[in-house]
Amino acid sequence: MDVKEKIKKVAVLGAGDMGHGIAEVCAMVGYEVTMRDIKQEFVDRGMNRIKESLAKLQEKGKISNAEEVLSRIKPVVDLEEAVKDADLIIEAVPEIFEIKTQVFSDCESLAKPECIFTSNTSTIKITELAKATKREDKFAGLHFFNPPVLMRLVEVIKGEKTSEEVMQLLVDFVKSLGKEAVRVEKDVPGFIVNRVQAPSGALLMAIVEKGIASPEEIDAKMKTIGLPMGPFELMDYTGVDIFYHAMKYYSETISKDYAPPKILEDMVKSGNLGKKTGKGWYDWSKGRPEIKASPSEKINPLDFTIVEINEAVKLVEMGVAKPEDIDKAVKLGLNRPFGPFELAKSMGVEQIVKRLEELSAEFGKEIFKPAETLKAGKLPV
Numbered sequence: 001m002d003v004k005e006k007i008k009k010v011a012v013l014g015a016g017d018m019g020h021g022i023a024e025v026c027a028m029v030g031y032e033v034t035m036r037d038i039k040q041e042f043v044d045r046g047m048n049r050i051k052e053s054l055a056k057l058q059e060k061g062k063i064s065n066a067e068e069v070l071s072r073i074k075p076v077v078d079l080e081e082a083v084k085d086a087d088l089i090i091e092a093v094p095e096i097f098e099i100k101t102q103v104f105s106d107c108e109s110l111a112k113p114e115c116i117f118t119s120n121t122s123t124i125k126i127t128e129l130a131k132a133t134k135r136e137d138k139f140a141g142l143h144f145f146n147p148p149v150l151m152r153l154v155e156v157i158k159g160e161k162t163s164e165e166v167m168q169l170l171v172d173f174v175k176s177l178g179k180e181a182v183r184v185e186k187d188v189p190g191f192i193v194n195r196v197q198a199p200s201g202a203l204l205m206a207i208v209e210k211g212i213a214s215p216e217e218i219d220a221k222m223k224t225i226g227l228p229m230g231p232f233e234l235m236d237y238t239g240v241d242i243f244y245h246a247m248k249y250y251s252e253t254i255s256k257d258y259a260p261p262k263i264l265e266d267m268v269k270s271g272n273l274g275k276k277t278g279k280g281w282y283d284w285s286k287g288r289p290e291i292k293a294s295p296s297e298k299i300n301p302l303d304f305t306i307v308e309i310n311e312a313v314k315l316v317e318m319g320v321a322k323p324e325d326i327d328k329a330v331k332l333g334l335n336r337p338f339g340p341f342e343l344a345k346s347m348g349v350e351q352i353v354k355r356l357e358e359l360s361a362e363f364g365k366e367i368f369k370p371a372e373t374l375k376a377g378k379l380p381v
């Protein structure tokens, strides 16, 4: 049966950066959507952002039916109204475990028994979120990338109890959105793309904390290797709070080496969350920041690549995904020219292992220690 026979109505919970974009993407391909947030002003802001985005796409000739798309999205505040007829729920509320589980447990009694529940969480294990419901077999991760309307990847994450039927339906759903699905076969914090980046995030923080280079100097250097945004610009773009919560979660679930530094905690406490609040590492009040600093000569972009390769190898060892799927996910999820395994092949395992040992000693972090496969002188196949 076609996915559009099984899924007709989608409820998107949360109208923020991700929620409004996900609602827009679903409506663009014909799904009936309810977009829900806890206050009318949040829902209104989300609808305005969708209107602006659709207008841009129409201007460029990418769509010709902005009004029709908009008419398929019903903005609501009442949770029951949002989910009662839904065939699929996509949750995109703040990245805080207790908020997400509360929303899912509220939905349990309001949604149809056959409705599939999904979370757009950046990092939190799907299996843990699913426990807030009585439908763990119909619960999975559906992880979009920011901005959902432009980014082509969606990770489809299998929780410990997610049924194969639900996984397949969600892969078909992602394809129906015109996007590429990558299956995450094992539920680990951060899944594929965010998990591969986790140690490079920790390295960035350690470099800034030690005063080796400033965020702007690092961004200037990283842009020289063909990334669409520098890492700090991207952190501002996706939300400093998202990065902070990810590090905190990794520090609790993977290693204390991920503990967020004070500078990051202070930014979150003072509400400097990046693009959405007008200020983060950069000032966004006049639009996208211009990076004026000279590229730092004290950092080597290859170090970030090397710690990401190491994490990608660990993901293969854990059975999370195959190397080619990891490369595909990293390229599509971050608009990068190369995936970690493609880069590793051009480097040589010995050099990677040596540098990982050095980084681990220099920054006192176990998370940079080389994966078993690399230590054995191999790359996974």
Ligand code: 3HC
Pocket (backbone or CB within 6 Å): 053, 054, 056, 057, 121, 122, 123, 144, 145, 146, 147, 149, 150, 151, 194, 228, 229, 234, 238, 242, 288, 333, 334, 335
């Ligand atoms: N709707 C419609 N059009 C949009 C849009 C939107 N929401 N956002 C941007 N655009 C348009 C712009 O208007 C612009 O159009 P123009 O060419 O006619 O002026 C065009 O897209 C390109 O945008 P920009 O000129 O602002 O800048 P770029 O060329 O750099 O493209 C980008 C923007 C696609 C976001 C690119 O910078 C990029 O790929 N950045 C990396 C994004 C990324 O890595 N995202 C993933 C983050 S991780 C994540 O989300 C996971 C989560 O769990 C944290």
